[in-house]
Amino acid sequence: MLRYIAYRLLAAIPTLLLISALVFFIIELPPGDYFETYVAELQAQGETVDPQKIEYLKQEYGFDKPLIERYFTWVGGMLQGDFGYSFEYELPVSEVVGNRLWLTVLVSTVTIIFTWLIAFPIGIYSATHQYSWGDYGLTFLGLLGLATPNFLLALILLYLFNVWFGMSIGHLMDAEFIDQPMSWAKFVSMVEHMIIPVIVISTAGTAGMIRRLRANLLDELQKQYVVTARAKGVPPMKALIKYPLRMSLNFFIADIGSILPAVISGAEVVAIVLSLETTGPLLIRALQSQDMYLAGSFLMFLATLTVIGVLISDIALALLDPRIRLQGGRRR
Numbered sequence: 343m344l345r346y347i348a349y350r351l352l353a354a355i356p357t358l359l360l361i362s363a364l365v366f367f368i369i370e371l372p373p374g375d376y377f378e379t380y381v382a383e384l385q386a387q388g389e390t391v392d393p394q395k396i397e398y399l400k401q402e403y404g405f406d407k408p409l410i411e412r413y414f415t416w417v418g419g420m421l422q423g424d425f426g427y428s429f430e431y432e433l434p435v436s437e438v439v440g441n442r443l444w445l446t447v448l449v450s451t452v453t454i455i456f457t458w459l460i461a462f463p464i465g466i467y468s469a470t471h472q473y474s475w476g477d478y479g480l481t482f483l484g485l486l487g488l489a490t491p492n493f494l495l496a497l498i499l500l501y502l503f504n505v506w507f508g509m510s511i512g513h514l515m516d517a518e519f520i521d522q523p524m525s526w527a528k529f530v531s532m533v534e535h536m537i538i539p540v541i542v543i544s545t546a547g548t549a550g551m552i553r554r555l556r557a558n559l560l561d562e563l564q565k566q567y568v569v570t571a572r573a574k575g576v577p578p579m580k581a582l583i584k585y586p587l588r589m590s591l592n593f594f595i596a597d598i599g600s601i602l603p604a605v606i607s608g609a610e611v612v613a614i615v616l617s618l619e620t621t622g623p624l625l626i627r628a629l630q631s632q633d634m635y636l637a638g639s640f641l642m643f644l645a646t647l648t649v650i651g652v653l654i655s656d657i658a659l660a661l662l663d664p665r666i667r668l669q670g671g672r673r674r
Contacts, residue, residue, distance in 0.1 A: 344608070355651045361645045362529035369634045369641075374430035375405055376632045385588045391660060403427065403643045416635065420642065426517075426635025435639045439621060444512055446620040448532075449539055454601060456479070457544040458594075465555030472560060480552065496542045496615045503538060515538075520619075542612050551594075558590035559596065588662065595659050599652035603644040 377400055399457050404412055425435035464484075467475045469590060503509045510516055514535050517599050518527040562568065571581045610622035621640065628637035 343613050343660075344656070346473045347653070349652050350656070354653075357649060358642075360644060362417055362420075362642055363413065365638050365641045365645070366416060366634075367409075368421060369629075369632070369638055370409060372632065374632070375400075376634065377405065380429070403429070416501075416638065420639070425639040428633055428636040430631050430633045430636070435636050438624070438636060439639070442619055442621045442624060444620075446622070449514070449536060449543075449618070452536060453543045453547075455539050456540050457547045460544070460557060461548045463553035465552045465585070466559065466582075468556040469559035469563065469600065484549040484552045488553075490545065491545065492542050492612050493615045495545060496538065496612050500543060500616070509534060514619050539612060540616060542616075554593050555590060555601055558593065559586060561621040562586035564590050592659060592663060595662055596655055598655040598658065599648060601651060603647045603651065 379397050381396060384391050400406055400601045404415060416426060422562075423436075425439075427433075428435050428438045431438045461512075464480050468480050471477050500512065513520075514526060516535075519525075519531050522528060551612045563582075565586075568581060568586055571585075572578070608628055612618070613620045613622040614626070625637065628640065
């Protein structure tokens with residue numbers, strides 16, 4: 343196992359370097375740069391632009407240098423903890439992201455826990471009570487959750503919570519608590535405002551997990567070893583939990599690779615609709631304005647989390663399912 347982990351960690355280095363090159367060159371593909379977009383916006387607003395100032399800024403941030411040189415400067419800075427400078431916010435990238443990162447992690451983590459707590463028992467019930475009224479009802483709710491667009495559900499819940507409970511619309515806390523230190527009143531406000539985002543973001547994920555857990559568990563319950571265990575008088579709950587449920591959890595563990603980047607990126611469209619102070623809208627805005635160091639740092643962070651998540655997922659799968667064996671290095 344240690345050899346496999348070491349092999350995967352070493353393999354991650356060229357993988358991340360390749361991803362960094364792809365990210366950098368893809369961000370550079372659109373014509374122009376941030377300063378040209380900035381000048382175009384100012385001219386559209388009827389404001390005058392000083393060409394000498396723009397040229398000075400380009401030289402200051404290295405935009406007059408060749409593409410390859412700028413790439414290695416960017417990668418070298420990240421290895422030293424310098425993620426570059428956000429032109430739009432006129433702040434280092436670390437400061438721009440830092441204020442929103444912990445809110446994104448909080449919302450996404452609560453959403454993932456909520457999704458698992460709902461999907462897990464419902465999936466087991468649907469599989470063990472196949473074709474019952476409860477199974478049909480829960481299947482209908484699951485399909486309804488998959489079919490409803492998240493932004494539409496967000497707008498409906500915003501209206502209903504505002505009319506019924508008088509909650510302020512959008513954001514993750516009341517306006518008076520923004521930029522204020524944590525307090526009990528701020529914590530309560532955050533909990534109240536997180537109800538809608540957690541319900542909306544988790545809806546489609548919960549429905550999908552219920553369907554997959556139901557299908558996997560039904561497949562395991564029909565296998566010969568389960569039939570034999572029941573014929574020998576093994577209690578139903580023990581015959582369910584000991585092996586079938588354990589084997590059907592493989593996809594839960596396999597999802598860890600995608601959960602870690604999802605924790606950071608969050609649901610971008612829902613975040614925009616609900617005006618959440620998370621990193622999703624920040625990433626979209628950075629891509630639109632060609633704020634390349636902010637966008638590139640985001641994408642590299644997500645790629646790193648994906649590599650780490652897949653490694654954790656592979657190790658956990660090997661521990662959970664004895665049929666899976668990890669083999670690092672070259673095969674003979």
